[in-house]
Amino acid sequence: MHPESITAFNAAQSTADRGICDRLAAEISAGLPEAEGRIWHRHPVWFLQDNPIVGYSRQKPGIRLMFWSGADFDEPALTVIGKRFRDASVFLTDAAQIDSAALERWLGKARVIQWNYRDIRRNKGQLTRL
Numbered sequence: 831m832h833p834e835s836i837t838a839f840n841a842a843q844s845t846a847d848r849g850i851c852d853r854l855a856a857e858i859s860a861g862l863p864e865a866e867g868r869i870w871h872r873h874p875v876w877f878l879q880d881n882p883i884v885g886y887s888r889q890k891p892g893i894r895l896m897f898w899s900g901a902d903f904d905e906p907a908l909t910v911i912g913k914r915f916r917d918a919s920v921f922l923t924d925a926a927q928i929d930s931a932a933l934e935r936w937l938g939k940a941r942v943i944q945w946n947y948r949d950i951r952r953n954k955g956q957l958t959r960l
Contacts, residue, residue: 835869836868836869839851840855843888846923846924846925847892849924849925850892850893850924850928851893854895854922855867855874857928857930858933859876861937861938862876862884862937862941865877865884866878870882870885872887878941881898881946881947881960882898882947882948883898883941883944884897885898891923892921893921893923894919894920895933896917896918897917897918897919898915898944898947899917899943900916900940901915901917901918902916902945903936903939903940903943905918905939907920907932916945944959945959945960946959946960
């Protein structure tokens, strides 16, 4: 389903956060079965051909579900925080807030709409569309 390191990350969370993380890991793994899930920069991230697609982390407002290219998804529920990168996210404080249909739609868009984060250093900080 997902690597042990993601399981360990989820197990280290509070009970409420663990429920969110376990459900996200299961739904992301099912929705992107071809993606490789691993711990990257200390939180779970799924990659397609070494390009980061989706991940989650614990932040003050809750569990942040982030899509690296989410700013281009045209999804009002996803918030674009920065201008430099093309990421967008949603914060979750309860597993009941996870909208499985929306998550499935976002994962489908994540598969098709991608910016090249894999080569950002080689491209001197410039993102290009894949």
